[in-house]
Amino acid sequence: MTISEIDKHKKFFYLALFFNIALLLVHTTFLITFYLISVKEMFYFNIASVSLYLFAFFLVFKRYIQAFLLLVIIEVQVHLVEATLLIGWESGFPMYPFGLIAIIYYTKYIYYDKKFMKPIPTIVSVSSIIEFLVLTLYMFHHEPYYTIDTKILHKFMIFNSMLIFMLIMVALVDYTNVVLETEKKLHNIADFDELTQVYTRRKIHEILNEYHKMAERGKKDFCISIIDVDSFKYINDTFGHDTGDYVLKTICRQINESLAPNEKKYTDLARWGGDEFLIVQQYDGKATTLEQCRNTIETVQRNVSAYSFLSRETRLPVSLTIGFASHHKGMSIDETFKTADENLYRGKVKGKNTVVF
Secondary structure: OOHHHHHHHHHHHHHHHHHHHHHHHHHHHHHHHHHHOOOHHHHHHHHHHHHHHHHHHHHHHOOOHHHHHHHHHHHHHHHHHHHHHHHOHHHOHHHHHHHHHHHHHHHHHHOOOOHHHOOHHHHHHHHHHHHHHHHHHHHHHOOOOOOOOHHHHHHHHHHHHHHHHHHHHHHHHHHHHHHHHHHHHHHHHHHEOOOOOOEOHHHHHHHHHHHHHHHHOOOOEEEEEEEEEOOHHHHHHHHOHHHHHHHHHHHHHHHHHHOOHHHHOOEEEEEEEOOEEEEEEEEOOOOOOHHHHHHHHHHHHHHHHHOOOEEOOEEOOOOEEEEEEEEOOOOOHHHHHHHHHHHHHHHHHHOOOOEEO
């Protein structure tokens, strides 16, 4: 189970607890109200309902979700039918299926991986529609068993309407929050490399496309630095992949620590693939210049190459070779990449551990 799934189940536990408390209070209110207006069938029914929702706390805390849902679905549907037949359509009880459908589909989103949840939303929706239509047709041609004062029926309608809207609103608000949190986590997974916690190749492509549009409009130019870790294969093969991972993570940390606060504002770091990284910098020629960008890259290369990378007290031969290229209006991103890649190759040929502009 992923962290997001754990969060969703935890949220639904509290939502189920909230709904159970709400339903318990509502049926206690109904119990008293039906006693006062002498509708004895509904009075006794609500005694049973209160008892069921007290028992439902046990189901919620034990995470017996299937049993809890079935109890709520059956109780609500039977209750609304009996109440409608006894005191009439105008009481608002026939509207409860709308709230029930909203809650059950939210539940399906939370427990999409549970086999028992797959048919429940469809069954509840179809049965609720049929129930609603049958009750509508029946009450068009039949009078309710009890003749209740119109003012009391209006109060029932207002109370039931407010309750249903509240239940739907709570379910939808919570559902929206869960979806937004899930989407945020998915974006983070897509945007940040799991090992180094810098941008992924996909994300830096998005950033480059935005920078390219700005460059074409003459607002800002940008430059690309392709970073290659020298002798990384030797480090991996000699000291193991755990050491290789340590080197990559430490390089990214050192790069970020090499950047001054103002430099971080116009500098983006991404893992390009394997032991290659990409730094993209924007400059406008005024507040930030091309010369400043070059100086930043030289500082990064110098600081990382000077850092003591250790594996079991053995200093690792870690250094960086960087190919730099500046982008200008009229150039394609691929052209800039090609220049940076050619400069990287020249740096490798020259003996590595250098920056080539």
